[in-house]
Amino acid sequence: MLVAAGLMPAWAAVGAASVLVVLRLVALRFARPPDTGTQVGEADALAERHSTLAQLAATAGGREEASQLLSAVAATLPDPFMVLDAHGIVILCNEHAVSAFEVDPTGQHISAAIRAPAILEAVEQVSETGEAQRVDYERRVPVERRFEAFVAAIPKAPPARGGTLGSPALLLLLRDLTRQHQVERMRADFVANASHELRTPLASVLGFIETLQGAARDDAKARAQFLELMRAQAERMSRLIDDLLSLSRIELNVHLRPTDTVDLGKAVRHVVEFLEPLARERGATLELSLSDGEVFVKGDRDELVQVFQNLIENAIKYAGSGGRIEIFAETSGTARGESTVSLSVRDHGPGIPAEHIPRLTERFYRVNVQDSRSKGGTGLGLAIVKHILNRHRGKLVVKSEVGVGSVFTARLPLAAPDSVAQPEHKAPNNRPKAKINQ
Ligand SMILES: Nc1ncnc2c1ncn2[C@@H]1O[C@H](COP(=O)(O)OP(=O)(O)O)[C@@H](O)[C@H]1O
Ligand SMILES: [Mg+2]
Numbered sequence: 001m002l003v004a005a006g007l008m009p010a011w012a013a014v015g016a017a018s019v020l021v022v023l024r025l026v027a028l029r030f031a032r033p034p035d036t037g038t039q040v041g042e043a044d045a046l047a048e049r050h051s052t053l054a055q056l057a058a059t060a061g062g063r064e065e066a067s068q069l070l071s072a073v074a075a076t077l078p079d080p081f082m083v084l085d086a087h088g089i090v091i092l093c094n095e096h097a098v099s100a101f102e103v104d105p106t107g108q109h110i111s112a113a114i115r116a117p118a119i120l121e122a123v124e125q126v127s128e129t130g131e132a133q134r135v136d137y138e139r140r141v142p143v144e145r146r147f148e149a150f151v152a153a154i155p156k157a158p159p160a161r162g163g164t165l166g167s168p169a170l171l172l173l174l175r176d177l178t179r180q181h182q183v184e185r186m187r188a189d190f191v192a193n194a195s196h197e198l199r200t201p202l203a204s205v206l207g208f209i210e211t212l213q214g215a216a217r218d219d220a221k222a223r224a225q226f227l228e229l230m231r232a233q234a235e236r237m238s239r240l241i242d243d244l245l246s247l248s249r250i251e252l253n254v255h256l257r258p259t260d261t262v263d264l265g266k267a268v269r270h271v272v273e274f275l276e277p278l279a280r281e282r283g284a285t286l287e288l289s290l291s292d293g294e295v296f297v298k299g300d301r302d303e304l305v306q307v308f309q310n311l312i313e314n315a316i317k318y319a320g321s322g323g324r325i326e327i328f329a330e331t332s333g334t335a336r337g338e339s340t341v342s343l344s345v346r347d348h349g350p351g352i353p354a355e356h357i358p359r360l361t362e363r364f365y366r367v368n369v370q371d372s373r374s375k376g377g378t379g380l381g382l383a384i385v386k387h388i389l390n391r392h393r394g395k396l397v398v399k400s401e402v403g404v405g406s407v408f409t410a411r412l413p414l415a416a417p418d419s420v421a422q423p424e425h426k427a428p429n430n431r432p433k434a435k436i437n438q
Contacts, residue, residue, distance in 0.1 A: 319349025
């Protein structure tokens with residue numbers, strides 16, 4: 001595999017000036033305003049790195065250094081990169097190109113690696129006109145991947161048409177957009193799911209209104225019954241909107257580390273007290289065992305309360321009646337010398353089949369949609385838990401065995417001892433915000 005190392009002789013003769021031009025084209029390619037914040041940062045860093053390398057190239061002078069430099073740059077680039085001669089023969093490519101096309105096309109026509117007519121046409125047109133082109137390229141097998149291709153003529157290279165075999169004439173860069181497309185698709189799915197979840201209770205409320213205006217107009221008993229059903233549906237919509245707003249607020253703050261110091265035991269006791277009536281109503285008992293010492297975490301108290309509330313409420317809802325729900329905390333050290341606290345909620349309910357466990361934190365994912373709906377679920381509780389724990393540099397661990405029960409554990413880093421001087425900046429009477437679904 002050549003992979004940006006063994007350059008052909010004609011290419012080696014290009015020298016520092018051409019390398020400089022290629023590097024500028026590469027930098028220009030990445031300097032294009034990308035779509036997300038992270039990419040802007042990446043692009044800036046790359047452009048900066050390349051401009052430094054370009055300066056080096058300018059001073060390097062020698063051909064040998066220049067070709068080595070270009071090879072190094074090609075190998076460093078995060079995306080597939082190729083240099084072609086005027087006849088479309090690949091004279092240099094990096095490892096990303098080899099792995100993207102599952103073939104090392106060096107020494108072969110570009111069509112050996114890429115069959116997409118749009119890219120081959122772009123290569124031809126750029127050879128003829130010298131004008132750079134951007135083309136979208138989608139590959140479906142073996143796995144679906146999407147790229148944006150950038151094809152440009154290398155200025156100062158011999159004119160493409162009369163160019164000699166092996167002289168660099170064009171460069172081709174592919175930017176992998178697969179991940180970005182996946183994120184876009186997830187967003188679209190999320191909007192579709194959220195709309196569907198809202199439309200269902202809305203349609204039922206509209207149905208009841210119609211009935212009340214028509215057939216049941218003078219039926220007092222039916223009116224009372226329908227109004228009750230409408231209230232339940234309206235509450236379901238309201239819960240969904242609360243959860244959606246929670247999720248988007250947490251997502252907005254995901255990069256801001258919480259700064260308050262929270263007394264974990266106090267927050268958990270508060271949630272247990274709050275959920276006690278619901279547990280009684282469902283015939284479940286909440287058994288809280290926390291050690292006497294105080295445990296502090298750096299966190300947002302309201303968000304942590306929401307985590308514990310979602311986990312304990314799930315145990316009450318899904319673990320069947322008459323069950324014991326144990327809530328306990330353990331502290332431990334990690335390999336990196338940090339200390340963590342794990343707050344676990346163990347139930348002795350039906351458990352969750354293994355295939356569902358990795359998907360529980362996906363938005364709207366439920367093991368049984370009807371069961372969740374009938375218990376007032378929105379399917380967003382564990383997604384919210386996951387996002388809050390991410391923001392706290394924590395983690396959710398789920399262990400479950402069918403017929404035995406489940407343990408949901410929220411693991412959080414402990415606050416550094418020097419930050420524990422002024423715990424709980426929030427008002428002590430802060431009630432959990434989410435409503436309890438009866
Ligand atoms: N303790 C539990 N026991 C069994 N199943 C659970 C438990 N906790 C969560 N689940 C399953 O995970 C799904 C997702 O939970 P969650 O995101 O809180 O949504 P919701 O409770 O609104 O349905 C639930 O619908 C349920 O199927
Ligand atoms: Mg839930």
